[in-house]
Amino acid sequence: MRRSMILVAAFLMNLVGMAQTFGEIHGQVFDESGAPYPMANVQLLSADLSKGIVTELDGKFKLKPLVPGIYTLKISAMSYAPIEVTDILVSPDKITFLSDLTLRPDPEKLGVAEKIEYVVPLIxxxxxxxxxxxxxxxxxxxxxxxxxxxxxxxxxxxxxxxxxxxxxxxxxxxxxxxxxxxxxxxxxxxxxxxxxxxxxxxxxxxxxxxxxxxxxxxxxxxxxxxxxxxxxxxxxxxxxxxxx
Missing domain, CATH: 2.170.130.10 (TonB-dependent receptor, plug domain)
Structure with a gap:
């Protein structure tokens, strides 16, 4: 009996996993001159997730797989003011592209983030x-x-x-x-x-x-x-x- 219950539970969990679909966030970070910025720290936050990566040599980054929902993205680099992108919508089986991620010099090192609100394209x-x-x-x-x-x-x-x-x-x-x-x-x-x-x-x-x-x-x-x-x-x- 117990073995049967375990098998049924495993089957149901498998169905849930098959039904769940995921999304992705892609973006590219630039410096003030417009050149791609490598090795910038990228942190993704939500109610149940904190995930960090760094940008590639071409300034690009990919965050996946992500459960559909609303996220906040923080980008930081030495001598630059941090960037914070809020209300990023991740949809199932879809890539959300972030643009205009340009780092600005922060000579006084105040650490005040430039806040950008993500706008979902209707189409x-x-x-x-x-x-x-x-x-x-x-x-x-x-x-x-x-x-x-x-x-x-x-x-x-x-x-x-x-x-x-x-x-x-x-x-x-x-x-x-x-x-x-x-x-x-x-x-x-x-x-x-x-x-x-x-x-x-x-x-x-x-x-x-x-x-x-x-x-x-x-x-x-x-x-x-x-x-x-x-x-x-x-x-x-x-x-x-x-x-x-």
């Missing part, structure tokens, strides 16, 4: 048929009761029927939309997920990656927030209440 330049809806955008919307209706309102070229049960991608037939939640394919209507639990939504209206299969309509990829995202939000609310 992926590598795939113009994919649009990302971030957690911040979802939070600022009225109550998201129906994901299909919400996607239709926020994505050009996508419409829904009067009942909000079907999505149509650029004139596609009914029943051709596919949903994936945390890497797991959902068959049927749009999944019901609490608005506060949605981390990001990627909507493919064209150029659908082959891993999603033969699709004649579109694909909606939903990543839910992990425990640490929800915990951080709770802590932030508590601190705001204490200050007031």
């Amino acid at each position: 992926d330049p590598d795939n113009t048929g994919m649009q990302t809806i971030t957690a911040e955008e979802i939070k600022n919307q009225p109550e998201v009761k129906n994901i299909a209706t919400f996607v239709a309102k926020t994505t050009p070229g996508v419409t829904t029927n009067a009942e909000g049960t079907e999505l149509y991608f650029r004139g596609s037939r009914a029943g051709t939309a596919l949903y994936f939640v945390d890497g797991v394919k959902i068959i049927g209507r749009a999944p019901k997920i609490p608005q506060s639990g949605i981390g990001s939504i990627n909507v493919y209206t064209g150029g659908v990656p082959a891993k999603y299969g033969d699709v004649t309509g579109g694909v909606i990829v939903i990543e839910t927030k992990n425990y640490f995202d929800l915990y951080n939000k709770k802590v932030q609310r508590q601190r705001a209440t204490e200050k007031s």
